[in-house]
Amino acid sequence: xxxxTQPPSVSVAPGQTARITCGGNxxxxxxxxxxxxxxxxxxxxVVYDDSDRxxxxxxxxxxxxxxxxxxxxxxxxxxxxxxxxxxQVWETSVIFGGGTxxxxx
Amino acid sequence: xxxxxxxxxxxxxPGGSLRLSCAASGFSLSDYYMSWIRQAPGxxxxxxxxxxxxxxxxxxxxxxxxxxxxxxxxxxxxxxLQMNSLRAEDTAVYYCARDRQLSxxxxxxxxxxxxxx
Numbered sequence: 533x534x535x536x537t538q539p540p541s542v543s544v545a546p547g548q549t550a551r552i553t554c555g556g557n558x559x560x561x562x563x564x565x566x567x568x569x570x571x572x573x574x575x576x577x578v579v580y581d582d583s584d585r586x587x588x589x590x591x592x593x594x595x596x597x598x599x600x601x602x603x604x605x606x607x608x609x610x611x612x613x614x615x616x617x618x619x620q621v622w623e624t625s626v627i628f629g630g631g632t633x634x635x636x637x
Numbered sequence: 638x639x640x641x642x643x644x645x646x647x648x649x650x651p652g653g654s655l656r657l658s659c660a661a662s663g664f665s666l667s668d669y670y671m672s673w674i675r676q677a678p679g680x681x682x683x684x685x686x687x688x689x690x691x692x693x694x695x696x697x698x699x700x701x702x703x704x705x706x707x708x709x710x711x712x713x714x715x716x717x718l719q720m721n722s723l724r725a726e727d728t729a730v731y732y733c734a735r736d737r738q739l740s741x742x743x744x745x746x747x748x749x750x751x752x753x754x
Binding site: 563565567569573574575576577580581586616618620622625626627628629630631 | 672681698744746
């Protein structure tokens with residue numbers, strides 16, 4: 533079955549840029565979606581179809597996808613971005629990555 | 638505005654059954670695929686099942702196949718998940734989510750299912 537691999541944790545200082553990767557075999561040919569989940573809350577879609585943003589999501593959130601790696605980039609990180617982030621694709625069924633905990637130092 | 642509200646969670650013994658409901662408002666359920674997604678305590682997201690807008694197409698994760706049944710009542714704008722033969726590993730928060738081209742743009746707040754003796 534298809535596997536999405538995310539780093540367990542990423543740390544970044546406020547104001548810097550965070551990059552969270554999602555690895556998968558030839559993931560570049562798939563549409564990748566990203567979710568943010570804060571403690572005790574439901575996930576929120578922040579990027580869909582590799583690089584599109586739902587309404588209400590700041591432009592600081594962007595995505596890219598090529599080869600075997602998709603990346604969620606969060607620019608000018610602030611404390612409010614601290615959360616778990618999950619990538620997701622469709623491969624005969626819905627597949628989620630294991631999640632990455634973003635810590636703002 | 639779009640709203641999804643789950644209900645029906647609770648404590649159940651291993652081998653027991655539970656039916657979850659998801660009440661949709663702000664849109665017509667029949668226009669969208671819907672999914673159930675769960676999250677075990679301290680763990681990541683796991684897709685459970687989806688159903689098409691008409692209810693004619695369904696799919697399940699291997700972990701629940703044969704035990705869980707997804708259904709919908711479009712007239713009442715309700716989505717269901719019938720869970721039978723529950724196991725400890727089914728303990729999780731269960732979310733319903735609205736599908737748009739294989740991504741989930743709207744989620745409910747979740748309902749906790751605890752399977753324990």
